[in-house]
Every structure is written in C-alpha cells, then in structure tokens.
Amino acid sequence: MRYDLVIFDNDGVLVDSEPISNRLLAGYLTELGHPTTYEDSIRDYMGSAMHRVHDLVLERTGQRLPDDFDDVFHASVFAAFERELQPVSGVVGVLEKLAADGVPYCVASSGSHERIRVGHRTTGLDRWFDESRIFSSQDVGRGKPAPDLFLYAAERMGVAPEQCVVVEDSPLGVRAAVAAGMDVYGFTAMTPAEKLSGADQLFGSMGELADLLV
Numbered sequence: 315m316r317y318d319l320v321i322f323d324n325d326g327v328l329v330d331s332e333p334i335s336n337r338l339l340a341g342y343l344t345e346l347g348h349p350t351t352y353e354d355s356i357r358d359y360m361g362s363a364m365h366r367v368h369d370l371v372l373e374r375t376g377q378r379l380p381d382d383f384d385d386v387f388h389a390s391v392f393a394a395f396e397r398e399l400q401p402v403s404g405v406v407g408v409l410e411k412l413a414a415d416g417v418p419y420c421v422a423s424s425g426s427h428e429r430i431r432v433g434h435r436t437t438g439l440d441r442w443f444d445e446s447r448i449f450s451s452q453d454v455g456r457g458k459p460a461p462d463l464f465l466y467a468a469e470r471m472g473v474a475p476e477q478c479v480v481v482e483d484s485p486l487g488v489r490a491a492v493a494a495g496m497d498v499y500g501f502t503a504m505t506p507a508e509k510l511s512g513a514d515q516l517f518g519s520m521g522e523l524a525d526l527l528v
Contacts, residue, residue, distance in 0.1 A: 317497070318477035320412060320527060321467055323361065324423035326483040327501055329433040330402050332360055334394050339367070342387055348375060356504070361484025363424040363457025392432050401437040402503070404520025409442045411524050420447040422467040422480075424457045424487075458486040461494035468496070479514075481523065488512045499526055 326332040336355040343350040348371055359367055364384050371379055380386075412419050421443055423430050427450045434440040449467040451457035468478050480491035483501040491498035492512050500513030501523070507516050517523050 316417075317479045317527070318418065319468060319471050319473040319479075320417060320419040321464060321478055321480045321491075321496070322419065322421045323480070323482045323484070323487050324421050324425055324430055324433065326360070326402070326504055327481050328402060328405055328421060328439055329437050330400050331391075331395065331433055332356070332483075332504055334398055335391050336360060338390050338394060339387065342383075342390070343367075343371070346379065346383075348377075360505075361424060361458055361482070361486040363451040364426075366457065388426070388429065391429070395432055395436050399433060399436045401439055402520065404524075406439075406442075408520050408524050408527070409439075412527070413442070417527070418471060418473065420449060420467055420471055422449040422463050424451045424463070426450055426452055458484070459489035459493065461490050464491055464494040464496060468494070479527070482510075482513070485509050485512075499523065 322328055325335065337352055339359060340350040340352045340355040358370060368379050371377065421430065427448065430448055430450060434443055449463060451463050454462040454466050456462045464480060465475060468475050475495040479497040479499060481499050481501060482488050482491060483503065483505050488498050488500055488510050489512060497514045499515045499517060500510030502510065502516055502518045510516060515526055517526060
C-alpha cells in the first residue's frame, strides 16, 4: 500500500543498536545491584525511553537509580557505537527507494536526539535524515507505548495519522503505533513474530519491507 508518510523507529530498524545498548544496560544495572540479563533487558526495555528503566527499577525494588545514570550509560553506549555500530542490513536500499519514489519519511525514536545523531553519523545514515526528519521522545515527554511521539511526528510532517505507516521492531512501538491510529509493519529480525502480533504486516528483512511499501 502507498502511504503519505513512512515513520521509522531508529534502534533495531535503521541502526543495529539493540544488541549493543541492551548488553550495556544489563551490565550496568547488574553492577548497580539490580541483576539483569541481556534477555531481561530486551524484554523489559527494548523500544522504550529511559524513563521506563527508572520507573521499573523503582517499582520493583523501591530504589532510585543514581542521578547520573543516564549520562554514564549514554557515554558507554556512544563509545560502543563509535566502535561497533552498523546500519541495519538493507535499510539504505529502502531509503533510496523511498527518496526515488518521492515518499516522505522520518524517524521517531524513544532515544534522545543525541543518541539518534550519534548513531546516524557513525553509520552514514545522517545523509538521509536532516533535522526536519528526526523526532525523539524528548520532544513529547512520554515515550512508547504512548502514541504521543508518532502523533507528533505526523503532525510536524503534515500528514494525517491514518495515512502513515510505522516501521517497528518492539512490542512497545507496535502498541504506540496502533494507539496512534496508524498502520504498523513489524520487523521480526530480533523480536519473535508473536510478540508483534498487533502489527498489520510482519517482515523479516529490509528487502521484504521495500516490497510492502510499493
């Protein structure tokens, strides 16, 4: 189906950052006395804004994370990005096709503007996303699964929600897109298909996504 706007999640959809960031998050939480496996981190935090990490730790333990938690975590993540981060295989081809066909697109991420920018600069995706195409949960205050971020991105891009499709790889992101009244295509590279059951379509490679967006 042809849409008036394609909204990409960032982590795990544009840049292959989820393995890096969740490995580091699990390690840091464990170091602080909150034992967390990589699998725990994927299950609980993939696709979410940082406030969810604080909220869940407080809810489960009654303890607050250190005031500098976000800064320390992001410093380690950005350093790892510089060493390891790659674009998701095939995503450049999708972006090239959208640009050639004149289909508007943007990114709407639970990550901060700085995180998005570092990832794009490291992987070369910055050529596809100027500031007018980048939206972060920082812009709206509430991250996914709230629909606020996707609705904000659509409004800023001048497109009605029902004319948008969201490309997501997390259950929280799929829930947010559905709540926003948008179609959503679920990327199953890291997330089992059954956990993205609310998606309108599922795909396992970026080649499949290109065909879905025709």
